Amino acid sequence: MKSEITISELAKLMNVSVHQIRYFEEKGILQPAYTDTNQYRKYGMDQVYELARILLLRKLEVPVQSIKACMTSYSADQQRQLLHHSLQDIEAELQRLQELQQFILKVLHEEQSFSLQPNQFQVKKRDLTFLTRFIELDSHTRLDAARLAEEAGRVPNLFESDIHYLYDGSNTVTLYLESQTSGEVSLPKGDYLSLQCLIHEEELEHLIEHFFDYAAAQSFPLQGPLVVIERSYLSLFSPHQLHYELQALITPPANPDGRG
DNA sequence: ATTCTAACA
DNA sequence: TGTTAGCA
Missing domain, CATH: 1.10.1660.10 (Multidrug-efflux Transporter Regulator; Chain: A; Domain 2)
Known part of the structure; x- marks a missing residue:
């Protein structure tokens, strides 16, 4: 047998x-x-x-x-090295998955925050935020694919980021990315007038006008530059539209020690 | 009924 | 990696 x-x-x-x-x-x-x-x-x-x-x-x-x-x-040493290599790969994969998890949580959070208060003016608390410069544009120059391709290579996951546009009154608009620690520009902690909408890109100018009209009508004293935040990843829920949030500081800047 | 090889998506 | 065809 x-x-x-x-x-x-x-x-x-x-x-x-x-x-x-x-x-x-x-x-x-x-x-x-x-x-x-x-x-x-x-x-x-x-x-x-x-x-x-x-x-x-x-x-x-x-x-x-x-x-x-x-x-x-x-050799035994080579086998160990093989395992170490596997371990490194797995750690990288683990980190990738954790970042993906963070992103999904962010999407869910932002989507809910929007769906609860769509197209309405709010006053929001913002913590101190640092921004790093990404692209500078002339005021009414469209950002085209060629320009984006030149500049965007060094930014991984650009379209999973909250892209900040700063309109500071000059004739340039600058795109920034959030940074935890430091950056060329900081947005002070404080109360911000906020309006978030799902629109087509060409409606943005009109939305900005609407924002300033409302602020004037309500006598909100806008303290800083207009911040426009583009969250393209929220298009997951509404293709062919982009999510924008307009913000402007309405409280005086905090004391230098940050404990106003 | 199971396995074989080989080629393909 | 799974699937398929034709064979033993």
Whole structure:
């Protein structure tokens, strides 16, 4: 009575596909115990343990190619290095997923904040924010794809960012990105008049006029530059429209010690 | 019924 | 990686 098993039995035992076992053989990392006269592959306990080792390395994201060298001619030190490399990859992946998680939470938060108060003026508290300069534009120059392609390469995940436009009264508009620690410009902590809308880009000028009209009518003393925040990622919920939030400081700047 | 190889998406 | 075809 033969104690070896067929490829499908091995596949079921180890929870992998038959194809994958043949693939390992093709790559030279798992040979059958023997092949029957009918060309059927047969596997014994040695192969079971061998496959378990292979699958463990695969779990650690060691590439099939490396597994071959690893099991034939690697020193213990090289094996350690292989595992360290896998560990680094996994840490990078973990960080990627955490950043993705943060982004999703941000989208949900911003979307809810908008859906609760759409197209309405509000007064919002803002913490001190630093901005780093990104692109400068002439007042009425459109930002075109070519210009964006020149400048945007160095900014990863640009379209997952809150892009800040500062209208400071001069004839240039500057695009900024938020920065936690420092930047060329800071927005002071304080109360900001806020209006957020989903509109088409060409309606932005009109929206800005509306914002200033309202502020004047309500006698809000606008203290600083107009801040326009573009959150293009909120277009997830409404294609062909862009989310803008207009803000302007309405309280006097805080004391230098920040404890006004 | 199961496995084989080979080629393809 | 999964799927398919034609074969033993």
